[in-house]
Amino acid sequence: MKVNVSGIPEEGLQQEADLPIIINNKTKPDIAHVFIKVFRFKKRVLIEGTAKISVALKCGRCLKEALLPFDIAFKEEYIPAEDIRGEIEQELSDRDLDLGFYSNDELDIKEIVKEQVLLSVPMKPLCRDDCRGLCLVCGKDLNEGACNCRKEEIDPRLAPLAKFKEILKDRKE
Ligand SMILES: [Zn+2]
Ligand SMILES: [Zn+2]
Numbered sequence: 001m002k003v004n005v006s007g008i009p010e011e012g013l014q015q016e017a018d019l020p021i022i023i024n025n026k027t028k029p030d031i032a033h034v035f036i037k038v039f040r041f042k043k044r045v046l047i048e049g050t051a052k053i054s055v056a057l058k059c060g061r062c063l064k065e066a067l068l069p070f071d072i073a074f075k076e077e078y079i080p081a082e083d084i085r086g087e088i089e090q091e092l093s094d095r096d097l098d099l100g101f102y103s104n105d106e107l108d109i110k111e112i113v114k115e116q117v118l119l120s121v122p123m124k125p126l127c128r129d130d131c132r133g134l135c136l137v138c139g140k141d142l143n144e145g146a147c148n149c150r151k152e153e154i155d156p157r158l159a160p161l162a163k164f165k166e167i168l169k170d171r172k173e
Contacts, residue, residue, distance in 0.1 A: 001109040005080075005102065008040040021114050023055055023121065030055050034113050045078040045102065051113050060124030061133030062141050068125055074116045078102045 001017055014037050020029035036049035051072045056065050081101040100112070132142035140147040 003038060003107045003109060005040060005043065005045055005105045005107060008038055008045065010040075012037060012039040014038075015109070017109075019110050019113055021053065021110065021117060023114070023117060024057075026056075032113055032117065034109070036109060038107070043080050043083065045107060046075070047078065047107070047112065048075045049073070049113070049116075051116060053117055055117070055121065057121065057125040059127035059131055061126060061131045062143055063134065064127060064141070066125075066127035068127075070117060070120050072116050072120050074098075076100050076112070076116075078107060080105075 001015070001019060003013075003015075014035075016035045017033075019032045019034050021032050022029045030053055032051045032053040034049060034051045036047055039046045039048075051074075052070070053072070054067050054069045056067050058064070059066050076098045078100045079102075081103040100115075102108075134140065135142055135147045135149060137149040138147050
């Protein structure tokens, strides 16, 4: 889905679409339902949009794949990449909008949405907020129940204390 900047009418344009987006080098794209409004002021373009997408991501704790829904809203200004120098030096400091760039009079809406989705995907996604993760000793998925090795595990923070007790015992004897 591409938009020619010079072809954007004065009153702006609106588009709604389902865009296939590939995230994290997956083989199958996820579909983003996108609604955008595009406005142009000479060469500057303002894009306001929302995107709904469900992405299958590996949980950072239990390592299982989970379908996580994202509801994204964004508002971003785009200027031609050719104008980049003057614009940035003059105005970037006191902006409240994010600034992006386009080139060849063309905005790639799919790329813009993909960028927004990537910004929303957490570094360590969780299948659910209270995911218990895997046992560090036996690797069992603790969401499915407790394992047996937990009780036998020595808390490393208590190890020096155990050693100290040993020493006391030796002295008494
Ligand atoms: Zn999980
Ligand atoms: Zn275990």
